[in-house]
Amino acid sequence: MGNVLEELTDIEFEYYSRQIALDEIGYSGQVQLKNSKACVLGCGGLGVPTMLKLTAMGVGHLRIVDRDIISISDLHRQYLYDFESIGKPKVEVASEKLRRLNPNIEVEPIAEPIMKRNIEEIVDGVNVVLDGLDSMETRYLINRACLNLGVPYIFAGVIRTIANASTIIPRKTPCLECLFPGFVDSSMPKCSLVGVHPAAIGVISSVQVSEAVRILTGRTPKLAGKILLFDLEDLSFEKIDVTKQEGCAVCSSQRAQLTDMPERYFEEECARDGRRTFVLTPRVRVDVDLDRLVEMLEGKGMKVRFKGKLGVSFIYSDFLAASLLKSGTMIVQAAPTRDPGASGDETIALYKLVMVDWLGYPPEIVPSM
Ligand SMILES: [Zn+2]
Incomplete structure (x- = not known):
């Protein structure tokens, strides 16, 4: 946030009245x-x-990050997508719909997996x-990067009817790996299981948005140093105080x-x-010419x-359908075979064909199983 804040236009004043x-x-x-920027990691549930x-x-600038495509089983909870969205990259559909919902803000889509390198x-x-993720390992990466860069991170997670959330303020509250x-x-x-x-x-999403708005408007977040446990089944909300783990290898060091x-x-x-469904990511970052x-x-x-x-997104054969993101990540869907190893091998062969033989990238970028 710069020192000189941009004022609201008349339309914005009415929109947010x-x-x-x-x-x-x-x-x-x-x-x-x-005048603020937020980043949502994961464009799923x-x-x-x-x-x-x-x-x-x-929120004036929204960065959204995801590397997945839309499936029919997403539609019951991922309300930005509809039947016409199936097979398309989530960030692409999400950014278009969000811009239509509020043309006053900037949406910055990033169609890449979240990794150490980015x-x-x-x-x-x-x-x-x-947080919009379903992977703890990816959340640990975010926790560490946010600690290093001093960015507040609102953790949230949901499974079955149970959800939890905590607001992590770098160097002030316990970090995710303390918790x-x-x-x-x-x-x-x-x-899926x-x-x-x-x-x-919906409940935990509202909680994390409320926390983010408090942070962005200079108020104290309610879940700093606390974990909220919510269960839809008995409509219980419980807030538990949490403390830093002495000697946490992540937040006790100068740089995580x-x-x-x-x-x-x-x-x-x-x-x-x-x-x-397989996801293949190039070993180095690339920028694919999609027209070509x-x-x-x-x-x-x-x-x-x-x-x-x-x-x-394209159909390679009766057996394989694939989507290639501009960042070089390929999502391949394979029909079941009798040999459980076959789909993985054929997926890598398809990746090599497209990226190396057709698009001319070096073979070193091809992942292995
Ligand atoms: Zn820690």
Whole structure:
């Protein structure tokens, strides 16, 4: 936030009039929101309702980050998407719809996986980071990057009917790894297996937006040094005081290390629409020329299902459908085979074909299983 704040236009004043009327926000709070930047990591179940509220409430610059495409099983809780969105990159559809909802703000979509190599760039320059993730390992990365850059991070998570949240103010409150150390994603329950109630997501999304607005308007967040536990089943809210872990390796050191975190270039996600889903990420960052890719696909007689600014979806064979993001990440959906290893191998072969043989990138960028 600079020293000279940009005032509201007449249209903005009318747009936000019902929240400007609140003592808790007021005209000056609205001006502060307009002049602030927030980042929502993940455009899925938790990210979507969170970014909808931040957009409509007038946070002036919203950075959104995701590397996934939209599936039919997203629609019951990810209200920015509809049947026409299926197969398209989430950030692409989300940014277009958010801009239509509130043309007064700037939306900055980033279609990349969150990794060691880009996390500090992603959270740099924003006033607050909000959680829309389902991976603890990725959250640890965010926790560390936010500590290093001094950016407040609102942690939130939902599974089944249970949700929790905490506001992490770097060097003041306990960090995420004081609260929940040592979680490994592979041993955590997955929404696709145990389910998630959209109403529980709605509640915790509202809580984290409320915390973000407090931070951006210069008020004290309610969940700094506390964890909120919420269960939709008995409508219970519990706030628990938490303290820093003495000697926490992450927030006790001058600079939190990113190097010991795992980096995954090949991942298998939960199956969607009965198809195995793989995510492949180049070993170095690239910027794919999507026009050229579409030309090549069409030249080879392949069906291009979607061509956007941030990604292209195409059908390679009866067996494989793929989306390639501009950042070089490919999401491949494979029909089930009798041989469980086959889909993974064929996925990597497809990645190599497109990236190395067709687009001319060096073979070193291709991930392995
Ligand atoms: Zn800590």
